Amino acid sequence: MSAEVAPQAKTGPLAGLTVIEMAGIGPVPLAGLMLSEMGAEVLRIERAGSPRPFLTLPDEYDIDRHGRSILRIDLKRWEGAELVLRLVEKADMLIEGFRPDVMERLGLGPDAVLARNSALIYGRTTGFGQDGPLSDRAGHITYLAYSGVLHAIGHEGGRPVPPLNLVADYGGGAVMLVAGALAALFERSRSGRGQVIDAAMTEGASMLTTPVHALMAAGLWSGMRGANLLDSGAPFYDTYETADARHVAVGCLEPRFFAEFARLLPLDERFVRGQYDRTLWPQMRAAIVDRVGQKTRDDWDRLFAATDACVAPVLSLREARDHPHNRARNAFVTSGALERPAPAPRFSRSRPTLAAMPADYDRQAATVLARFGLPEIETEALVKSGVIG
Known part of the structure; x- marks a missing residue:
């Protein structure tokens, strides 16, 4: 549980929750943003020495890093993995989006982590899940292709149309991960035990089409694209x-x-x-x-x-x-140089915490690690040795 971590000036229904986010692209950063704006204290761990993602934005627009504290840790060294395990001991949740077995090879798989904190919620998002013939494959739009969703989107006689990355990465990945994590937190309140969430984007995207499968079973939806009630087939x-x-x-x-x-x-x-x-x-x-x-x-x-x-x-x-x-509802907000959608959903009593740019990184490490109980002298040693980059 996160009671040992000093509370931060955050509001929202998840205030007091501590989340460790293993840096990546796509669904996990969005899940981290959502949890942060619901009040969780999110610590994003970036791999020291690793290149930034292929699509790198200026800090003021890099929403994948807003609303978090950030540490750069050399995870190839045992001292780096050990540091993460010490952080995990005082966290409520860890979320990651690597291919299967990557975290295990780093010494940070569920067995190692839950041995240090049996109450931790361990959220995993991948394209195809933790097992199965495609589990180690990379992909983006391919997740939608395998789920059948992509085939259904487009006009009659036309090609399938990619629906941005909203359906697989964000709907089937980030939102399903957050839903699973919150469900696991509720279950933990009764059992006292953590568990692992396997959020596969192909399956999450498929779940979103459950009503369409029901229409198919009832004979009310054909397999032809653009020929049905909700896919532009109906003129109204x-x-x-x-x-x-x-x-x-x-x-x-x-x-x-x-x-x-x-x-x-x-x-x-x-x-x-x-x-x-x-x-x-x-x-x-x-x-x-x-x-x-x-x-x-x-x-x-x-x-x-x-x-x-x-x-x-x-x-x-x-x-x-x-x-x-949208203006009347304040559906969009300004955060520094960025105008963006407001945090969602809304709560009647709990106010969200709008994610801001992270503070100057060079001044973060000691403050962040102090919240997890590490003395400043130890933090200085980790920085000097290069474990923290």
Whole structure:
């Protein structure tokens, strides 16, 4: 448990929780950010002497390092691994995203770590899981390809479209890791014991498609891309180009919402009566294309803004920051030079801690290690010997 670590000036429902994040890219840094902004004290351990990731941002924009303390440790030396084990003794959670067996080779696998702290939650995120024929493979978009998710995203007759890295890395990886970690913390409150979380991005992404698998089983979803209710196959659930070469999103699935959409567009009444008659869909789509193309995106926004027709302007990421609803909700925040989405989710009593740039690294080591009970003279020796880089 983390009671021995001096409390920090952080707020949020996880205040008092201590997390060790093994530095990497993708889902684990996002999970670390989420836990930090929920109030956890996150210590990010970077491997001394290792190159920075291939995509390196200036510090003010490097969100993978915001909201944490940082130590650079030479993990190839036994003294470095031993230092991590001493830190683990006073932590609640460790999260890592290396390929299987990497942490074991460093002497920091679950067996070694849980032997030092049996109450620790050990969270592992990989593409394919800790075992299985693909477990040691690298990949990015390939995780979605193996899960079947990528095949389902795109228009009829077109290629599968990568949905950024939101579905596998962040939805199937980071969010599933955080959900699993919090579930394990709850279980620990009853058992007093930690456990290992195996969060595979392929399986996490697949889990997100569970309702689609249910529709398939019921015969309501075909294996064809862009031919189904929620994948642009239905003309009332798609995007349309406007007169100014921008787009609106139309998502009026329910008949009463579609009727409102048809009234304002307008569309012929026969389409309202036959909304789910697939034989009418080609004509319906052509009519929508024709009508939407006659006005600009913002014209349609003004027309539909106060209705339940489920029509919205397709905003760019920059435009989304300035939308009146997002401004009213303070959905975006400024942290130094970075304007970014606000911490989510929100809590009725607990205020999140907005992640800031880490303090000057050269002044961090003694402060960080003091919180874990290491005396300054020992920290100085570790720095002098190169264990801390």
